[in-house]
Amino acid sequence: MKTILVTRSSMPPMEEYIEEVRPLWESHWLTNMGVEHRKLEEGLREYLGVSNAALFTNGHSALECAFEALGLGKDGRDEVITTPFTFASTVHAIVRKGLRPVMADVRPSDYTIDPVSVESLVTERTCAIVPVHVYGNLCDVDAIQDIADRHGLKVLYDAAHAFGVRKNGASAASFGDASMLSFHATKVFNTVEGGAVCFRDPALGSELARWRNFGIEGPEDVACSGGNAKMDEFRAAMGVCNLRHxxxxxxxxxxxxxxxxxxxxxxxxxxxxxxxxxxxxxxxxxxxxxxxxxxxxxxxxxxxxxxxxxxxxxxxxxxxxxxxxxxxxxxxxxxxxxxxxxxxxxxxxxxxxxxxxxxxxxxxxxxxxxxxx
Ligand SMILES: Cc1ncc(COP(=O)(O)O)c(C=O)c1O
CATH class of the missing domain: 3.90.1150.10 (Aspartate Aminotransferase, domain 1)
Incomplete structure (x- = not known):
């Protein structure tokens, strides 16, 4: 009996990967935003058609850092509207950042968050909407942005499933204030483990960079209590190769x-x-x-x-x-x-x-x- 697994990770030809990582034996620069890191960030911006992208060690850390960088909860509003029809990560990230998840229902057509349900749950405590592009199907991004604009809310998409998805030419990673992508081994595009945040306002870039690297601003300057969510050179190299295919x-x-x-x-x-x-x-x-x-x-x-x-x-x-x-x-x-x-x-x-x-x-x-x- 032949076993068939539910998924199988994409890998580049082994020789291609070896060629990509060979220079690391000369540079000895293995992590902390090296050559491969820069190459992958640039490659992703181009492939996804977004102006800003920051790499992370996984999608979940990317999501948590994006909550911090967007300053959610800082003004006393702590409710985040999301959906229960998602992976644990989406809701855990909200809770782990000290925010309160509020569950909207999904649409029967594609199981993405229902904007009517979202609207009915907005209160004076709401600070953000975290919709999920479930199975790579796009949320109603226009209706969601309209709700956010009318109520002064941030929109952070969980786009973990939506790598490479485009609507009338616009990348799934280009909607809202920011979008999180997962590059987990089981995803359409992988870096073994990895993730990214694509974002609209370039000022968010320095915030994300701090939150992913212990809050470090300079050799003698630490601005916030960030964690370690950096992508290393070997994973970035895997991404550089996989992106070609x-x-x-x-x-x-x-x-x-x-x-x-x-x-x-x-x-x-x-x-x-x-x-x-x-x-x-x-x-x-x-x-x-x-x-x-x-x-x-x-x-x-x-x-x-x-x-x-x-x-x-x-x-x-x-x-x-x-x-x-x-x-x-x-x-x-x-x-x-x-x-x-x-x-x-x-x-x-x-x-x-x-x-x-x-x-x-x-x-x-x-x-x-x-x-x-
Ligand atoms: C919908 C969704 N959100 C978040 C994540 C978390 O991503 P990662 O596994 O890269 O941390 C995943 C993937 O596993 C996911 O499917």
């Missing part, structure tokens, strides 16, 4: 998704998220939602795939508001669309080199669970 990776993912859609689209009881008009997608994930009419539950399909050596992922389940650490503080009954999505979603294997025969096998197992084999 990312368009090809996304094109291959598009073909995998096409094959899935050919097999699963229109099957009664299965829901796939419709492509968003005007959006160039990155095909980061393959989420499928199992409705009652399918004839098998999400968990039943998950088990059947596991028995055949196929790894799928209940992503996002449970909702963040149902985590043990938030029990009694957050209430998932207030976000019924998110709760329904978490109960029904399964992300099927998705990576650039997933073979068409493997997609067919996975779909065969899924369909047979619903008696449609």
């Amino acid at each position: 990312v368009d090809e990776e996304i094109a291959k993912r598009a073909r995998v998704e096409e094959r899935y859609r050919e097999r699963l689209e229109g099957v009664p009881g299965l829901k796939l998220i419709a492509p968003q008009p005007g959006v160039e997608h990155n095909h980061a994930y393959m989420p499928v939602f199992f409705l009652d009419s399918f004839g098998a539950t999400r968990d039943g399909v998950f088990e059947a795939l596991a028995e055949e050596g196929v790894g799928a992922r209940k992503y996002f389940y449970p909702l963040v508001s149902d985590f043990a650490c938030y029990r009694g503080r957050l209430d998932s009954s207030r976000t019924p669309v998110a709760r329904g999505a978490a109960a029904r979603v399964l992300c099927l294997p998705m990576y650039a080199d997933l073979a068409p025969e493997d997609v067919d096998r996975i779909c065969g197992i899924v369909l047979s669970c619903g008696g449609r084999g």
